[in-house]
Amino acid sequence: MSATANSEFNFKKIIVWGLIIALGSIAFVFAMVSIARSAKGLQQPDPEAINSRIAPVARVEFASAAAGAAVGDRSGEQVYKATCVACHEAGVANAPKFGDKAAWAPRLALGLNGLLKSAIAGKNAMPPRAGSDANDAELARAIVYMANKAGGNLKEPAAK
Numbered sequence: 001m002s003a004t005a006n007s008e009f010n011f012k013k014i015i016v017w018g019l020i021i022a023l024g025s026i027a028f029v030f031a032m033v034s035i036a037r038s039a040k041g042l043q044q045p046d047p048e049a050i051n052s053r054i055a056p057v058a059r060v061e062f063a064s065a066a067a068g069a070a071v072g073d074r075s076g077e078q079v080y081k082a083t084c085v086a087c088h089e090a091g092v093a094n095a096p097k098f099g100d101k102a103a104w105a106p107r108l109a110l111g112l113n114g115l116l117k118s119a120i121a122g123k124n125a126m127p128p129r130a131g132s133d134a135n136d137a138e139l140a141r142a143i144v145y146m147a148n149k150a151g152g153n154l155k156e157p158a159a160k
Helices: 003-040 047-054 076-088 101-108 111-121 136-149
Strands: none
Touching (some): 101 111, 111 136
16 A cells, blocks of 8 residues: 555544544434433523522612711702712803802892792703702702802792
8 A cells, every 4th residue: 555545544534533432422422412401401591480589689779979967967068069069060051050140140139939940840851850859848848058159149949
């Protein structure tokens, strides 16, 4: 037998054994899948079990900046820092910036009652009650706080 015939023989052997190993591996995988399916029984998954497996491991809840102060007892500054600062500090959606006398001047002309009415109902991009849980008295205090820092001279409503 010549060297060329011997090398062809070895090449053919390698290809045959490679195919045998590949087909054997595929047959093994199919057998394992079949065994796993029969052991599981092709049952419909339990929705409650699925929900427990994919449930979040944590949850984020935001507390107001005035932690400890009950709703109704918060000062204007506390309500401002908890809610109003998000828009009024940077002037988001054309909200008058905190302390900007020029931006607040036309609003101050409405007086506390006019500003409070706008805050309760919502105005432009500001949602009703500024998106907070503040009651009317707390909203009034926050308005007085912001307006007076912008040159206003509003008086807080009397405590009830």
